[in-house]
Amino acid sequence: MFHAERFIDKTIVSLQKEIKGKALIAFSGGVDSSVCAALINKAIGKQLIAVHVDTGYMRKNESKQVKQMMEDLGLNYRFITASKEYYQALRGVEDPEKKRKIIGEKFIRIFETVGRNEKIDYLVQGTIAPDWIESGGGLRDTIKSHHNVGGLPKDMKLKLVEPLRDLYKDEVRKVARAMKIQVSERQPFPGPGLAIRIIGEATPERTRLVREACDIVEKEIERAAEQGLMELPWQYFAVLIPIKTVGVHGDKRAYGNTIAIRAVQSVDAMTCHYSTIPHDVLDRISTKITNTLQEKVNRIVYDVTNKPPGTVEWE
Amino acid sequence: MVRINVIDNGGQWTHREWRTLRDLEVETRIVPNTTLLKELLKENLHGLVLSGGAPRIGLDGTLGNCAEYLDNADFPILGICAGHQFMARHFGGKVKPSKAPEFGQIELTLCVEEDPLFTGVLKKSIVWESHNDEVTTLPKDFMKLGESENCTIQAMRHKKKTFYGLQFHPEVEHTQFGEQIFKNFIQLCEE
Numbered sequence: 168m169f170h171a172e173r174f175i176d177k178t179i180v181s182l183q184k185e186i187k188g189k190a191l192i193a194f195s196g197g198v199d200s201s202v203c204a205a206l207i208n209k210a211i212g213k214q215l216i217a218v219h220v221d222t223g224y225m226r227k228n229e230s231k232q233v234k235q236m237m238e239d240l241g242l243n244y245r246f247i248t249a250s251k252e253y254y255q256a257l258r259g260v261e262d263p264e265k266k267r268k269i270i271g272e273k274f275i276r277i278f279e280t281v282g283r284n285e286k287i288d289y290l291v292q293g294t295i296a297p298d299w300i301e302s303g304g305g306l307r308d309t310i311k312s313h314h315n316v317g318g319l320p321k322d323m324k325l326k327l328v329e330p331l332r333d334l335y336k337d338e339v340r341k342v343a344r345a346m347k348i349q350v351s352e353r354q355p356f357p358g359p360g361l362a363i364r365i366i367g368e369a370t371p372e373r374t375r376l377v378r379e380a381c382d383i384v385e386k387e388i389e390r391a392a393e394q395g396l397m398e399l400p401w402q403y404f405a406v407l408i409p410i411k412t413v414g415v416h417g418d419k420r421a422y423g424n425t426i427a428i429r430a431v432q433s434v435d436a437m438t439c440h441y442s443t444i445p446h447d448v449l450d451r452i453s454t455k456i457t458n459t460l461q462e463k464v465n466r467i468v469y470d471v472t473n474k475p476p477g478t479v480e481w482e
Numbered sequence: 483m484v485r486i487n488v489i490d491n492g493g494q495w496t497h498r499e500w501r502t503l504r505d506l507e508v509e510t511r512i513v514p515n516t517t518l519l520k521e522l523l524k525e526n527l528h529g530l531v532l533s534g535g536a537p538r539i540g541l542d543g544t545l546g547n548c549a550e551y552l553d554n555a556d557f558p559i560l561g562i563c564a565g566h567q568f569m570a571r572h573f574g575g576k577v578k579p580s581k582a583p584e585f586g587q588i589e590l591t592l593c594v595e596e597d598p599l600f601t602g603v604l605k606k607s608i609v610w611e612s613h614n615d616e617v618t619t620l621p622k623d624f625m626k627l628g629e630s631e632n633c634t635i636q637a638m639r640h641k642k643k644t645f646y647g648l649q650f651h652p653e654v655e656h657t658q659f660g661e662q663i664f665k666n667f668i669q670l671c672e673e
Contacts, residue, residue: 168505296497306492306515308536335501437498438610438654440587475612476585 169338171345175206178330182210185328190289191216191281193274193315194244195358196233198343198350199293199331204242205346206330207291215291217242218281220274223250224360224374227382236350247277253362254371261367263482264312270359271318275325282325290325295334297436301478310478314358335435354402355436355479363482365407373407376463380405380426383455388430391448400442403430405456406470406481414465423465426456431479439474484528484672485509489517491535491545491564494612498653499531499562502664515546519554527557529671534563534651540579540615543571558644558670563613566647570638573621582632584611590636590650592628597639599646599666600627603659609636609650610657616649644670 192207194200194217207215217237221230230246237244256269278290292315302317303309312318319327331339336355343351362369364377384405392399406427414421428449430442444452453467470477488499490512503510513522515532522530532548539545545568552559552572561569567577590609592600609630617635620626624647628637636649646667652660 168507300494300497306490306535306537307494307496308492310494333497434655435498437495438656440656473586475610 169334169341171338171341174334174342175345178206179210182207182328182330186211186214186289188289189214189216189285189287190291190328191218191278191285191287192291193278193293194219194233194237194242195293195356196229196236196350197293197356198336198348198353199295199339201236201293201348201350202339202343202346203291203293203330204240205348207328208242213243215243216281216285216287217244218247218278219244220247220249220277222253222270222273222360222362223371224253224270224362224369226356226361226385227378245281247281249273249277254369257362257369259368263363266362266369266482267312267314267359268318270362271312271314272320274314274318274358275320275323279324288326289328291328291330293331294329295331295336295339297335299332300437311482335437337434354400357480363480364404365409366481367409373409376424376460377405377407377426379459380407380456380464383459384428384430384452387448387452387455388444391445396445396448397443398432400430401433401439402479403442405429408468412466416462416465421462421465423460423463425466425468426460426464427468427470427481428452429470429479429481431474433474433479436479439479441471441473444469483507483509484668485525486529486531486668486671487522487525487527488512488531488533489515489546489548489551489565491515491533491537491548491568493534493536493563495651495653496533496535499533502653502661503531503668506661506664506668508668515548518547519550522551529558529560529667530555532559532561532565532568534565534612537564538579538615539564539567539571540577543568548572552645558667559646560667561645561647562651562653563649564615566638566649567615567617569645569647570617570621570624570635573623573640575617575621575624576619577615578618580614580616580633583614584630584632586610586612587656588630588632588650590628590630592637594625594627597627598670599639599663600637601666602662608656608658609652609660610654611650613649617647
């Protein structure tokens with residue numbers, strides 16, 4: 168069995184040996200990077216600098232909340248707004264692998280700049296097992312290049328430290344609970360963010376649509392779970408499918424995009440079953456998204472694919 | 483303590499096999515399939531798992547050094563997916579691209595009343611699959627243990643040795659009796 172306390176003690180000792188000097192941590196505010204930050208903080212204390220990048224592909228108010236979180240945790244942090252650069256870099260890019268690699272490289276270039284300016288040699292990442300497994304290499308096929316593994320540029324200067332490489336999400340949560348980390352139960356959110364929840368080009372306008380839709384899906388599902396109407400899924404969100412279909416809005420023809428509702432049950436992200444969302448809840452989500460996004464979105468579909476054959480995210 | 487290593491044939495779930503064994507308090511390690519047998523035997527091995535992987539056993543008959551392990555092992559071996567297909571092909575069976583590949587949730591039906599690997603497993607149960615190829619003809623020395631609607635050889639065993647092959651994936655969370663199957667395999671390795 169996996170023993171969180173044993174893991175924590177062992178990891179702190181090995182981190183103290185591994186890191187000589189200052190380290191920066193790529194801090195998204197999710198459970199993996201929060202656990203990493205807590206472990207490194209115990210190992211090297213003030214020598215740790217947390218870096219959060221607002222890529223422009225974060226969820227509603229997310230970066231603001233992460234900033235607050237870094238304050239609350241008493242982390243020595245740098246908050247970097249880079250949304251313009253990311254939108255620019257992804258202009259015209261439709262291929263999901265290209266998106267992931269561009270985003271991965273951009274993260275590293277930002278971290279390298281911070282590293283150079285502050286004389287830091289080590290980059291800590293909250294990489295977990297599915298990230299490197301799915302990124303492939305050797306005999307293993309590449310399912311998707313996770314930005315923190317397959318998306319790393321080859322000429323990267325920083326030395327990587329990844330204390331959670333052998334863990335799955337359920338094990339990271341156990342560590343988080345043992346360390347009393349607030350976000351221990353937070354649902355996963357991919358590093359490339361909303362960019363991979365937009366099929367096709369991830370323009371600022373499409374990002375706005377999927378951000379709004381994700382917010383509605385999250386709130387409605389959380390409310391339904393609180394009311395006991397359904398089990399809270401392992402992960403739940405919206406995907407923007409820029410395929411236009413015909414609708415009717417106030418006696419006039421509408422011709423807008425499609426949004427897919429995705430929710431899955433899993434333990435470790437390696438196999439997933441799609442979540443059963445009650446029809447009443449689907450109904451509320453559907454009406455709310457179409458009424459909020461109006462002429463932009465007039466069709467909602469519900470994804471009923473398991474993993475395999477699908478993956479959790481669409482890209 | 484029992485040691486069962488996992489031979490990595492490049493599967494998405496190789497590390498899950500390692501985790502399942504570790505969770506069941508077995509000494510275990512992931513080893514590349516290019517490892518020579520004599521290197522493997524430097525550790526006191528009680529059993530081996532041959533993982534699945536991207537290699538298409540239905541199209542190409544090689545899988546690292548797995549042949550050497552199967553020819554010389556005096557301990558139990560559990561082949562999963564590509565590991566299972568390779569085991570069948572190596573002992574003279576046939577493996578072909580599946581007419582109806584299976585991905586995700588499938589019903590497994592056991593076709594024997596009793597087998598130590600399936601102790602405590604119901605005759606019909608949910609298993610998870612992910613394969614493009616499958617065993618179409620059993621090797622001479624093997625017997626069939628299970629099937630599904632679209633795949634006639636889901637589980638097989640050697641008639642004399644403790645070699646098992648499973649087309650489905652007992653290591654993933656969603657396979658109903660996956661952990662039980664691993665417990666049974668560990669028990670076979672302890673004997």
